[in-house]
Every structure is written in C-alpha cells, then in structure tokens.
Amino acid sequence: MNNKDFYTVRGYQLLNEKENVLTSSMEDYLEMIYRICSKEGFIRMNELASHLNVRPSSATKLVQKLRSVGFVNYQKYGMIQLTEEGREIGAFLLKRHRIIENFLHTIGVEDTLRDTEMIEHDISPGTLDNLHIFNNFFHENPEILKRYEIYKDQWSQTKKNRG
Incomplete structure (x- = not known):
C-alpha cells in the first residue's frame, strides 16, 4: 500500500x-x-x-x-x-439516504436513522452503487436473506454463550 x-x-x-x-x-x-x-x-x-x-x-x-x-x-x-x-x-440525496437506510435495515440494524446520517455524507459513489446492488440482490432473493437472518441469529447466540 x-x-x-x-x-x-x-x-x-x-x-x-x-x-x-x-x-x-x-x-x-x-x-x-x-x-x-x-x-x-x-x-x-x-x-x-x-x-x-x-x-x-x-x-x-x-x-x-x-x-x-x-x-x-x-x-x-x-x-x-x-x-x-x-x-x-435533493432527489439524489434522498435516494442515497434510502439506499443506506435499506442496507442497514437488511443487515438487522434496528434504529437505522442515526447510522444512516453518520454514513451518508462520507460514502463514495462506488460504495453507494454496490450497496444499491446488494439491496436489490437480497430483495430479489429472499431465500438468501432468510439464510442470512438464520446465520446472524446463530452467530449472536454463539457470541452470547461465549460471554
């Protein structure tokens, strides 16, 4: 580097x-x-x-x-x-906000507003495009999203058991 x-x-x-x-x-x-x-x-x-x-x-x-x-x-x-x-x-800024908010919701963040506000001003256009693609992929493939949710629950349980 x-x-x-x-x-x-x-x-x-x-x-x-x-x-x-x-x-x-x-x-x-x-x-x-x-x-x-x-x-x-x-x-x-x-x-x-x-x-x-x-x-x-x-x-x-x-x-x-x-x-x-x-x-x-x-x-x-x-x-x-x-x-x-x-x-x-303004239309772009609202779209950017919604893409990030949707991504955070998809990965299981409960209160997305604060994190969306923190991320949206410093995200690169390429990363925003990739988040948009990610959101669309999971929206079009709900079975994979369900597998993610199960994995996330198992991960959380394992982490909780380890203390």
Whole structure:
C-alpha cells in the first residue's frame, strides 16, 4: 500500500469538500427541503427548522448559503422553493439516504436513522452503487436473506454463550 493513498477520516472529508460545494449540513437541509417540497411545492423557514430540530435563525443562515450556490429560491419571511438544480441534488440525496437506510435495515440494524446520517455524507459513489446492488440482490432473493437472518441469529447466540 502506498502511504500517499491513505488518509484519516477527516482527510477523506477534506478531499470530498474540495470536490463538493455542499457541506454535510447543507446536504441535510437540501434533503429535507426536497422531502417537503416534493409534496407541498414549498416549505417555510419555521417548518424546516422544526423538521431538522434547529433554531429558525440557524436554518435561515444555512438556507441563505443554499440560495447563494443556486439550489433554492428564498425571500426573507417567505417560502423556500428548490431550483431545478436543487431538485436534482435533493432527489439524489434522498435516494442515497434510502439506499443506506435499506442496507442497514437488511443487515438487522434496528434504529437505522442515526447510522444512516453518520454514513451518508462520507460514502463514495462506488460504495453507494454496490450497496444499491446488494439491496436489490437480497430483495430479489429472499431465500438468501432468510439464510442470512438464520446465520446472524446463530452467530449472536454463539457470541452470547461465549460471554
């Protein structure tokens, strides 16, 4: 292994930041805006802040950043709406979230939200594609998924018996 190919987690995050305009927080906001706007057509600042469990002042600052890079349209005290580019990226972010969440559910993680949030911002496109393929494989082959579940139960029991 070449030492130039290895980075710390933060090192990989910094590399990704150089390639992306969006921070993890901006991605979370854009994903939530997309979730609501795809149903309602718009979202108001207080509603967004409530969905993300943040203060409206914090939400305002981040929405202004999203507006400055062209992903949302927003006027003070008005509605937040996605631009075409914001819709495309929001759709991708929600799809990425669901792929990871589905994978975690498939392997038996009970509370998937926290782990999904931790993983989704730093996963590579290739790994995401492979998770998507994995999810589809198990969905199309439920007998193999059942064998996995039996194996997992046996593994857990063996581990419990060993102490």
